[in-house]
Amino acid sequence: MLVKLIRKTSVPLVLLSLCACAYQPVQPWERDILAQQKMQLEPYPLDAALDEHTYFSKEASRGGAGVGGGGCGCN
16 A cells, blocks of 8 residues: 555656756846856866965875865874
8 A cells, every 4th residue: 555655656756856957048148147257166267276286286196175184194
């Protein structure tokens, strides 16, 4: 009995969740706001490149930006 109830309710719930995630196109007047520098994933690419270079120079390896601790192993 419980299995039938789950089967009956799962299909409408899946369909409802798919409809809730509908695609809405960006309007032309909204593109100005989305194209601003502060809306980018990395708003200051030059600063990010300099920071990455600093981390690379200190650690002598790539990556690890955003991870706490130094090269000594003490977090």
